[in-house]
Amino acid sequence: MKDMDLSREISYALRHAPWEYELEMDEEGWVPVEQLLDALHRTVKWSNICEADLKEMIEKSEKKRHELADGRIRAFYGHSIPMKILKEEKVPPDVLYHGTARRFLESINENGLLPQSRQYVHLSQDIETAENVGMRHDDKPCILIIDAKMAWNDGIKFYFGNEKVWLADKIPSRYIRKM
Numbered sequence: 001m002k003d004m005d006l007s008r009e010i011s012y013a014l015r016h017a018p019w020e021y022e023l024e025m026d027e028e029g030w031v032p033v034e035q036l037l038d039a040l041h042r043t044v045k046w047s048n049i050c051e052a053d054l055k056e057m058i059e060k061s062e063k064k065r066h067e068l069a070d071g072r073i074r075a076f077y078g079h080s081i082p083m084k085i086l087k088e089e090k091v092p093p094d095v096l097y098h099g100t101a102r103r104f105l106e107s108i109n110e111n112g113l114l115p116q117s118r119q120y121v122h123l124s125q126d127i128e129t130a131e132n133v134g135m136r137h138d139d140k141p142c143i144l145i146i147d148a149k150m151a152w153n154d155g156i157k158f159y160f161g162n163e164k165v166w167l168a169d170k171i172p173s174r175y176i177r178k179m
């Protein structure tokens with residue numbers, strides 16, 4: 001599907017490789033839409049893409065991955081680039097969830113939840129979202145319950161991603177239990 005392809009390519013550009021697209025990204029991850037369109041226009045596949053197509057792709061997508069405002073576009077979460085994207089700190093709900101693979105449990109138990117290749121640990125607002133995240137890694141994913149408010153009270157920072165996705169710094173295993 002065209003929108004899925006486009007979403008994937010834009011996620012790649014905005015989360016992982018802005019330099020490949022010659023994008024000037026600010027500290028909140030925003031880039032000028034014109035710059036992104038110019039880069040996309042260099043490939044035959046996207047030679048006719050315009051801002052309205054980006055808007056439609058974002059609106060149609062089930063996951064809220066990208067935001068378009070004032071001639072700029074950014075990814076809400078998922079970044080792996082060296083420049084740390086500044087996210088808005090926010091008080092988390094009492095609990096959040098994290099869907100993961102069974103094969104990671106031993107290491108998570110030992111080392112806590114780590115951002116791995118991304119800038120932040122990604123947590124889910126609800127169980128269903130966590131299940132979908134976990135399914136990307138394991139056909140029988142494991143859902144972890146994170147005592148987010150307790151961790152926040154102890155000084156661990158949480159950040160707003162979108163309505164379903166929360167971001168956090170490293171979460172020690174004492175705040176994590178299996179569902």
Ligand code: HQG
Nearest residue numbers: 065100101104107108111112113114116118122133137165
């Ligand atoms: C695991 C997708 C071993 C962690 C999703 C996860 C999400 C550990 C994997 C967003 C570990 C990293 C992010 C430790 C964490 N030892 N494994 N100590 N700590 N892990 O893909 O959270 O569709 O980087 O459990 O829906 O799965 O791209 O993170 O399994 O919202 O928009 O290391 O990406 O969104 O995997 O997913 P990922 P994630 P999009």
